[in-house]
Structures are given as structure tokens and as C-alpha cells.
Amino acid sequence: MTDRAHRPRRRSPWAHREGPMLMDDRQIAARILEHIEGGTTDTGGEIWREPVANYLSPDRFAAERAVLRRLAVPFCPSAALAEPGAYVARLAAGTPILVVRGQDGTVRAFRNACRHRGVELASGSGCTRAFTCRYHGWTYRLDGTLSLVPHEGGFPGLDKAAHGLVPVHAWEQAGLVFIKQDDDDAGGDIMNDLPAGLMAPGQAVFATAEREVEANWKIVAEGFLEGYHIRSTHRDTFYPYGFDNLNVVECFGRNSRVTFPFRRIAKLAQVPPAERRVDGLVTYVYHLFPNVMVAVLSQHTKVVVLEPLDPGRTRLVTYALANAGRDGDANREAAARDAAFVDQTGAAEDREVSQAIQRGLASGANRHFTYGLFESAIVHFHRTLDAALRGPRLS
Incomplete structure (x- = not known):
């Protein structure tokens, strides 16, 4: 298991999935177990090059905020x-x-x-x-x-x-x-592809927070959408519990879901496929285009709204909700511990990396950023944003 966790990820026969329906627990478990066995991960079909100017331009920023006002x-x-x-x-x-x-x-x-x-x-x-x-x-x-x-x-x-x-x-x-x-x-009916169970019934908000990050809102969003950085960025926080560059990526409409498995999911290999459940064994990160992330973690769900303030500054508005266990009861103390660990460790590391990227823009070293086959959810995000900027309807 340890050797496989450190094995460099290869391209997989599994392409990132696009369609109206998301996979269920059994399908997700089967796909992850195959990735663990083969040392692979979901891959996209194209390389995307995003101009660095799109993270700096006041005109581009104003056009993006106009999209946020126009869409649902x-x-x-x-x-x-x-x-x-x-x-x-x-x-x-x-x-x-x-x-x-x-x-x-x-x-x-x-x-x-x-x-x-x-x-x-x-x-x-x-x-x-x-x-x-x-x-x-x-x-x-x-x-x-x-x-x-x-x-x-x-x-x-x-x-x-x-x-x-x-x-x-x-x-x-x-x-x-x-x-x-x-x-x-425009966009009045494009939320019909949202999964019905995105937020669990009976959830209650146990914490809210706002903080500003000195980074463009798209840079902050990109940090949620790939696991290629897990080992190098989260070596002592998320990586001991999860995998580096092992994800399932699904796109539905303008939105996406990236699945981040925990290492303990490997035990499902001994469970009959029809009985497999992934509760507590994966983190689901939903990107609700353009600027909202819903992260379903072991004990809590976090809704993060990325409010663009200017080309180099974003306000994060966060709601934390306790998840119900299999008995239907939510353990708020466990949810609060879960949320504190995530926010004070891995999420803090992601925010610092976002700010380091923003500072690096001033170097002039890059005219564009290159998003590879392991970053297909980010490619989907930029392709969809470009389409929204071109006209009143998404295509």
C-alpha cells in the first residue's frame, strides 16, 4: 500500500467524465480501487493555456463580475x-x-x-x-x-x-x-443538472467565516480542483491520509465534481461491490460555476463562496454544516474538529499558495499558465468561463 501511494501516477484509460448524471458510491469506489491498483488517475483530453493577463486585467475582471451578475x-x-x-x-x-x-x-x-x-x-x-x-x-x-x-x-x-x-x-x-x-x-434553467443530494437534509450551520485572500478569484478556485499538488503542498497535513494525484473527475453541465479518496478506502477491495459505501472514505468537491465550492468531508460540509473584490483580491465567505451519520444524527463536536483541522492546515496551505501565485504574476516569468491532463476540472472551468464571456448563453 505504501509503495503504491508513492508511485508516480500514470495516464489512465479513465478519462474525466462528462454527462448529466454523477456516479454513485459503487461506481466511485470501483473507479478509485482500479486507480489504486494501476497507479493511475482520471485524465483529461487536452492541454489548456490560460493567459496570465486574464488574472491581472481590470477589463477582464469587470467582464467576469458581469458574468456572475448575469448567471444563476x-x-x-x-x-x-x-x-x-x-x-x-x-x-x-x-x-x-x-x-x-x-x-x-x-x-x-x-x-x-x-x-x-x-x-x-x-x-x-x-x-x-x-x-x-x-x-x-x-x-x-x-x-x-x-x-x-x-x-x-x-x-x-x-x-x-x-x-x-x-x-x-x-x-x-x-x-x-x-x-x-x-x-x-440567460441561464435561468441551467441549474437543472444539480444533484438532488448535494446538501443533506436537516443540516444546520455551525460556523460561518469571512476572510480576504490576496489572490485573483480564479486562482483560489483552481486550488480546489485538482489533486496533483497534494504531496508537495500538503506533505504533513492532507497527504498522510490521502493520495497524491489520484482523483475522479466528473463534469455535469457547467459544473464539476472532483473526488479525493482517503487511503483507507483500499479496504473496500474486500467488500462486495453491491455493499460498498464511500461515506468517510472520500472528500467530494463540487464546483458550482462560476464561484462556489461545496466540499463534502467526513464530518462536515463546507460551502465556500469566492467573492471577487478586485483582480488581486478575493473574499472567501464560508459556511460549515454538520453532516448526519448513518443513524441520522449530526455530531457537531466531531464536525467542528473536522472543520478546524481542514481550515488550519490544508486550507491555510492552499490560501498561501494562491497568494504566492498572485505575487509571482508580477515577475513577468509567465505569459500563460499551462494546465495538464491531470487538471481537467480546471480546463473545464476556463472553457466554460470563456464561453460565458463570449455571449449571453453558455454553449
């Missing part, structure tokens, strides 16, 4: 809005957005600005019965309607119905809240 994108887990009045307010593609669960249970999104003088109505997260502007006290119900204007006589003829919060299209799907800022219909 995840905003937060549904579990972050667990009760009526629960809200999350943050930037989304540079736009202040307020998302709230109404008294009727429906999730709604609004542009986060008072209709009087434009002050942001809320920040962060919390729970409220109404939103009151701290400047002059204009007050809005959870459905966005304007309910109170102090000294209303000073605004003769004010049409309250026309001065509610400006809505943004929002809905829930697969345990996530999606928003779509632009009014056109």
Missing part, C-alpha cells in the same frame, strides 16, 4: 436562513444583496439599499421582523414592501407601493439559495 449563482445554504426573519446581507459580484426568509417561508432577495437615500439596510446575518434604515427610519417588511415613513407628510404624493425594496430573482434548489441579478433569461 449560489448565494448561501438554505440552512443559513433556518427561520422566518433570518437574513444574510453581503456583496455578490460587487452588488450589495440582502436575502431573507419571509413569514410565509419563502426566500426573497433584494438590492440592499433604502429607497429614500440609498443606505444599506443590513449587514452580515441575523434575524429580524423588519428592516429599518438607520439614517431616517424608513422601514420595510420581510417581503420588501415599504411599511413606514417617519413624518410622511413631508413627502406629499409618495407612492409607497412604488418604493419597496428592489427585488432580485431568488429561489432554493438542492439545499442552496440561488440568486440571479440580471433581468434577462
Whole structure:
């Protein structure tokens, strides 16, 4: 086992998979066991060269943020809005957005600005019965309607119905809240390919965090999407438990899933195929295009939103949710330990590498980055982003 774990990975007869359906536990287990036996990994069919200018250009950055506003994108887990009045307010593609669960249970999104003088109505997260502007006290119900204007006589003829919060299209799907800022219909139905079990039923958020990383948002995203770096970057953290450059890569629609197996999955070779389960034996990393990662780990699930701030700076908005065990109960203490290990070790290493890449851009050493056959999920990401930048619809 040790020799195989250190064996250089060869190209595999398994190409990365594209299609509407993701593999189930038994298929994933069979593919990983074959990779372990053969010293192989999933490979793509092309080399991709991405111009370094695309990580530095303000014009390119502005066009990418326009894509994030045009497409349907995840905003937060549904579990972050667990009760009526629960809200999350943050930037989304540079736009202040307020998302709230109404008294009727429906999730709604609004542009986060008072209709009087434009002050942001809320920040962060919390729970409220109404939103009151701290400047002059204009007050809005959870459905966005304007309910109170102090000294209303000073605004003769004010049409309250026309001065509610400006809505943004929002809905829930697969345990996530999606928003779509632009009014056109491009991308309105492209989330139909999401797996139904992406987020487990009954999950609760046990931690949230925000941090800024001095790196382009695409560089941060790329760190989630390949296992070619595991041994060299995570030698003392992830690598003792996993494999270097052994992954299953699946693309579904504009999205992808990369499976990172733990070494202990080798014991499934002794289990009849029909009885194989991969719970606790793999980490699934879903890339929900363009800028959201969902990592399903042993004890917890992490939703990471990459909010681009400028060409060299990204805010990571992270939600940690406890996974339910086979008995259906979630162990929050185990989930918190799991999350702390990941964030303080391997994830911290990935953030530092992202920042080192960004600093290296200034060297002028590279005119493009080369993504190889082991980095096919990154190739899929860039190909899809290029298509989105070219027109209103993905092709």
C-alpha cells in the first residue's frame, strides 16, 4: 500500500467524465480501487493555456463580475436562513444583496439599499421582523414592501407601493439559495443538472467565516480542483491520509465534481461491490460555476463562496454544516474538529499558495499558465468561463 501511494501516477484509460448524471458510491469506489491498483488517475483530453493577463486585467475582471451578475449563482445554504426573519446581507459580484426568509417561508432577495437615500439596510446575518434604515427610519417588511415613513407628510404624493425594496430573482434548489441579478433569461434553467443530494437534509450551520485572500478569484478556485499538488503542498497535513494525484473527475453541465479518496478506502477491495459505501472514505468537491465550492468531508460540509473584490483580491465567505451519520444524527463536536483541522492546515496551505501565485504574476516569468491532463476540472472551468464571456448563453 505504501509503495503504491508513492508511485508516480500514470495516464489512465479513465478519462474525466462528462454527462448529466454523477456516479454513485459503487461506481466511485470501483473507479478509485482500479486507480489504486494501476497507479493511475482520471485524465483529461487536452492541454489548456490560460493567459496570465486574464488574472491581472481590470477589463477582464469587470467582464467576469458581469458574468456572475448575469448567471444563476449560489448565494448561501438554505440552512443559513433556518427561520422566518433570518437574513444574510453581503456583496455578490460587487452588488450589495440582502436575502431573507419571509413569514410565509419563502426566500426573497433584494438590492440592499433604502429607497429614500440609498443606505444599506443590513449587514452580515441575523434575524429580524423588519428592516429599518438607520439614517431616517424608513422601514420595510420581510417581503420588501415599504411599511413606514417617519413624518410622511413631508413627502406629499409618495407612492409607497412604488418604493419597496428592489427585488432580485431568488429561489432554493438542492439545499442552496440561488440568486440571479440580471433581468434577462440567460441561464435561468441551467441549474437543472444539480444533484438532488448535494446538501443533506436537516443540516444546520455551525460556523460561518469571512476572510480576504490576496489572490485573483480564479486562482483560489483552481486550488480546489485538482489533486496533483497534494504531496508537495500538503506533505504533513492532507497527504498522510490521502493520495497524491489520484482523483475522479466528473463534469455535469457547467459544473464539476472532483473526488479525493482517503487511503483507507483500499479496504473496500474486500467488500462486495453491491455493499460498498464511500461515506468517510472520500472528500467530494463540487464546483458550482462560476464561484462556489461545496466540499463534502467526513464530518462536515463546507460551502465556500469566492467573492471577487478586485483582480488581486478575493473574499472567501464560508459556511460549515454538520453532516448526519448513518443513524441520522449530526455530531457537531466531531464536525467542528473536522472543520478546524481542514481550515488550519490544508486550507491555510492552499490560501498561501494562491497568494504566492498572485505575487509571482508580477515577475513577468509567465505569459500563460499551462494546465495538464491531470487538471481537467480546471480546463473545464476556463472553457466554460470563456464561453460565458463570449455571449449571453453558455454553449
